[in-house]
Amino acid sequence: MVTLGVMNMHTPLAEKAIPFAIPENNWDASEASNMSESELLLYRSNLLGADLTVTNFGGGNTSAKVMERDPLTGEEVEVLWVKGSGGDIGSMGLDGFSTLYQEKLLALESHYSGDEDDDKMVGFLPHCTFNLNGRAASIDTPLHSLLPSKHIDHVHPDAIIALAASSGGEAATRELWGEEIGWLPWKRPGFTLGVQIRDFAKANPNAKGAMLAGHGIICWADTAKDCYDQTVRLIAEAAEYLNGKLESAPAFGGAVTGAREDRAEIAAGLMPRLRGLMIGDRRKVGHFSDDAATMEFVGSKDFHRLAELGTSCPDHFLRTKIAPLTLDADRLEDDAYLAQSISDYRAMYGAYYDRCKRDNSPAVRDANPVVVLVPGVGRMTFAKDKATARIAGEFYLNAINVMRGAEAVGDYIALDEQEAFDIEYWLLEEAKLQRMPAPKEMVGKVALVTGGAGGIGAAVARRMLQDGACVMLADRDEGSVETVHGDLAKAFGADVVRSVKCDVTDEAQVAAAVAECAREFGGIDVLVANAGIASSAPISETTTELWDKNFDVLSKGYFLTAKHAWPLMEGMADMGGTSIVFIGSKNAVAAAKNASAYASAKAAANHLARCLALEGADSGIRVNVVNPDAVIRGSRIWDGDWRQERAGAHGIDSGDELEEHYRQRSMLKRSVLPDDIAEATYWFASEASAKSTGNMINVDAGNAQAFTR
Numbered sequence: 226m227v228t229l230g231v232m233n234m235h236t237p238l239a240e241k242a243i244p245f246a247i248p249e250n251n252w253d254a255s256e257a258s259n260m261s262e263s264e265l266l267l268y269r270s271n272l273l274g275a276d277l278t279v280t281n282f283g284g285g286n287t288s289a290k291v292m293e294r295d296p297l298t299g300e301e302v303e304v305l306w307v308k309g310s311g312g313d314i315g316s317m318g319l320d321g322f323s324t325l326y327q328e329k330l331l332a333l334e335s336h337y338s339g340d341e342d343d344d345k346m347v348g349f350l351p352h353c354t355f356n357l358n359g360r361a362a363s364i365d366t367p368l369h370s371l372l373p374s375k376h377i378d379h380v381h382p383d384a385i386i387a388l389a390a391s392s393g394g395e396a397a398t399r400e401l402w403g404e405e406i407g408w409l410p411w412k413r414p415g416f417t418l419g420v421q422i423r424d425f426a427k428a429n430p431n432a433k434g435a436m437l438a439g440h441g442i443i444c445w446a447d448t449a450k451d452c453y454d455q456t457v458r459l460i461a462e463a464a465e466y467l468n469g470k471l472e473s474a475p476a477f478g479g480a481v482t483g484a485r486e487d488r489a490e491i492a493a494g495l496m497p498r499l500r501g502l503m504i505g506d507r508r509k510v511g512h513f514s515d516d517a518a519t520m521e522f523v524g525s526k527d528f529h530r531l532a533e534l535g536t537s538c539p540d541h542f543l544r545t546k547i548a549p550l551t552l553d554a555d556r557l558e559d560d561a562y563l564a565q566s567i568s569d570y571r572a573m574y575g576a577y578y579d580r581c582k583r584d585n586s587p588a589v590r591d592a593n594p595v596v597v598l599v600p601g602v603g604r605m606t607f608a609k610d611k612a613t614a615r616i617a618g619e620f621y622l623n624a625i626n627v628m629r630g631a632e633a634v635g636d637y638i639a640l641d642e643q644e645a646f647d648i649e650y651w652l653l654e655e656a657k658l659q660r661m662p663a664p665k666e667m668v669g670k671v672a673l674v675t676g677g678a679g680g681i682g683a684a685v686a687r688r689m690l691q692d693g694a695c696v697m698l699a700d701r702d703e704g705s706v707e708t709v710h711g712d713l714a715k716a717f718g719a720d721v722v723r724s725v726k727c728d729v730t731d732e733a734q735v736a737a738a739v740a741e742c743a744r745e746f747g748g749i750d751v752l753v754a755n756a757g758i759a760s761s762a763p764i765s766e767t768t769t770e771l772w773d774k775n776f777d778v779l780s781k782g783y784f785l786t787a788k789h790a791w792p793l794m795e796g797m798a799d800m801g802g803t804s805i806v807f808i809g810s811k812n813a814v815a816a817a818k819n820a821s822a823y824a825s826a827k828a829a830a831n832h833l834a835r836c837l838a839l840e841g842a843d844s845g846i847r848v849n850v851v852n853p854d855a856v857i858r859g860s861r862i863w864d865g866d867w868r869q870e871r872a873g874a875h876g877i878d879s880g881d882e883l884e885e886h887y888r889q890r891s892m893l894k895r896s897v898l899p900d901d902i903a904e905a906t907y908w909f910a911s912e913a914s915a916k917s918t919g920n921m922i923n924v925d926a927g928n929a930q931a932f933t934r
C-alpha cells in the first residue's frame with residue numbers, strides 16, 4: 226500500500242550528515258619483520274584493500290621495484306611488481322602481481338609520441354614480462370613504472386575522490402597538504418597519465434603524491450611501511466577535513482523525505498515488476514539496500530539534481546552506468562509509469578551512445594538502468610548476476626559518499642560525458658568482454674525451493690546453483706535449512722543462496738517467503754514445490770486429522786506457493802517465461818495400499834499442476850511434475866513413522882533392507898537418489914524443456930503401475 230499514510234509512516238528526519246570513516250593504521254611490525262620485498266608489497270596491499278575506507282572493491286593498485294636474479298642470465302635486474310589485471314588488492318595473493326623488467330618498461334617511452342599512442346602502449350607491456358609470469362599487466366602499469374620511487378600506492382578512497390571531484394577540491398588539497406600533494410587535472414588511466422605524473426614528480430621533488438582529479442590519489446615512498454603509513458594518513462586527513470565541513474551543515478541541502486517504515490515491503494513489490502520490464506538478452510538479478518547513507522541521499526533536497534549528474538570515478542560508473550534511474554515514490558503502483566520510466570531510461574542511454582560514439586566504437590550495450598533509487602525506499606540494483614548487482618550497489622554507495630563530501634567543500638563535478646563514454650566503450654575493454662565465456666544456463670534466474678532442507682530439496686538447489694542460478698531455500702525447519710544454506714553458501718558463494726523459515730500450510734508465511742525472494746533477488750523464475758510429508762494407514766485407521774494433514778501440506782501447500790509466486794512469474798513473460806515444477810509421487814498415478822490420504826493428496830497436486838499449466842500458458846508459465854518413488858537416502862519423510870509403516874506393510878526390516886527392497890522392486894533394479902530427482906527437476910526448470918508444459922516424468926527406476934497414459 227504505497228500511497229497510504231505517507232507522512233506518519235516515515236522515521237524522523239536526520240539533522241546531521243553521516244561522517245566519513247577514518248582508516249586505521251594496521252601495520253604490525255612483528256608480522257612484517259621477516260618478509261621479503263615482494264611479501265611486504267603483498268602485506269601492504271592486503272592491509273589497504275581489506276579496509277573499505279581505503280579503497281573500493283577491485284579498485285586501486287600497488288607496486289614495488291625489487292632486485293631479482295634474472296632466470297636466463299643470472300644477473301641482478303630491477304623488476305616492477307605491480308598489481309596485475311583483475312582481482313582485488315584486499316584478497317589477492319602473490320600471483321595477483323605482474324612482474325616486469327623495469328629497464329624494458331622505461332625503454333617503452335621511445336614508442337610513445339603522445340596521447341593518441343595510449344592504446345598502442347598497452348600492447349607493448351607483455352614484451353616486458355619477467356620470469357614468464359602469466360598475470361597480465363594492467364593499464365595502470367605506466368603510473369608505477371615511470372615514477373622512480375621504489376614503492377607506490379594508487380587508491381580510490383571515498384574521502385579522497387570527494388576532494389578530487391569537487392570544485393573546491395584543488396584549494397582544499399593545497400590547504401591540507403601544501404607542497405606535499407599536488408593536483409593533476411582529469412586524465413583517463415594510461416601511458417599519458419603516467420608521463421604526466423612522472424613529470425610532476427620531477428618538477429616537484431618535495432611532493433610525495435598527487436591528487437588525480439575526478440579519480441583518486443597516487444603517492445610514493447622509499448619503503449613499503451612508509452608508503453602504507455602515508456597512504457593511510459592522507460586518507461585519514463582528508464576524511465577528518467571533510468567531517469569538519471560536514472558538521473556545520475546538513476548533507477545534500479538537508480532532508481526532505483524520511484525513510485519509510487514499510488520500505489522493505491515496497492521493494493519486494495517493486496523489484497519483480499522492474500525486472501520484468503528490463504527487456505534484454507538475459508534476465509537480471511536484483512539487490513536491495515536501505516543503508517543509512519543511501520536513505521540520507523535519496524531523502525535529501527539535492528537528490529534529483531545530484532543523481533542526474535551521474536558518478537565521477539571511472540571505477541564507479543563502469544559498474545553503475547552513467548546515471549541512476551530515479552522513481553517517484555507516490556507513483557510506484559502505476560504500471561504505466563514504471564514502464565514509461567524504464568523506456569525513457571533506455572532512450573536516454575541510447576541518445577548518450579549516439580551523441581558520444583566514434584567511428585570504431587563497439588555496438589551499443591544493454592540500455593537498462595543498473596541503479597534504481599526511490600526516496601523513502603532505498604536503492605535497488607540490477608545486473609547479470611547477484612554479485613555484480615550487489616557490487617554495483619556498493620559502488621553507488623561510494624558515489625553517494627563522494628557527492629556528500631564534494632558538496633561540502635564546493636560543487637560536485639561528475640565525469641565529462643564523452644570521457645565516460647570513451648572509457649565505457651574503450652576498444653580494449655570490449656576485447657575483454659568478447660573473451661568472456663558464455664554464461665551458464667541458469668545465470669540470471671532465481672529459484673524458490675520449498676522443503677529446501679530435505680534430501681530432494683537440497684539436491685535440487687545444488688543442481689540449480691551448479692548452473693549459476695540464485696536459490697531461496699524455504700523450509701519450516703529453521704535449524705536444518707540454515708545448515709543446508711551454510712553448506713551451499715560455502716560451495717557456491719554467499720551471494721547466491723538465501724533461506725527463509727516457511728510452513729507451506731500457512732498462507733502468511735508463504736507470502737512472506739515469496740516477498741523475501743523478491744527482495745533478495747528481484748523475482749522468481751523457477752518455483753520448485755517440494756515440501757512434503759508422508760503417512761501410511763488403512764482407511765479404517767485414517768483419521769480426519771491425518772487426512773487433512775496430508776491435504777494441507779501436499780495439496781494446499783502446493784496451491785499456496787504457486788498462487789503467491791504466480792504474479793512474479795507472470796511478469797517474466799516478455800523475458801522468455803518461467804517454470805513451476807511440482808515434486809509429485811509415483812503414488813499420484815499409481816494406487817497405494819494403506820496410504821490413501823497421502824496418495825490422494827499427491828494426486829490432487831498433480832492435477833493442480835495440469836490446471837495451472839493450462840492457466841499459465843498465456844503468461845509463459847510452464848508447469849510440470851516430477852514423480853519420484855522410494856527416494857530414501859537423505860529424505861526426512863522417510864525418517865520415523867513412515868519408514869516403519871512402509872517396512873511393516875512390506876513385511877521387512879526398516880533399515881538397509883528397505884532400500885534394497887525398493888531397488889529389487891524396480892524394473893531397472895536401481896536405487897533412486899535425490900540427485901536423480903534433481904536432474905529431472907533441473908530439466909523442467911531449464912530452457913532445454915522450453916516446449917514442455919502440463920507433463921510429468923517418473924523417476925522411479927521403472928514401475929509399470931506408474932506408467933502414464
Ligand SMILES: [Zn+2]
Nearest residue numbers: 285379440441
Ligand atoms: Zn585508478
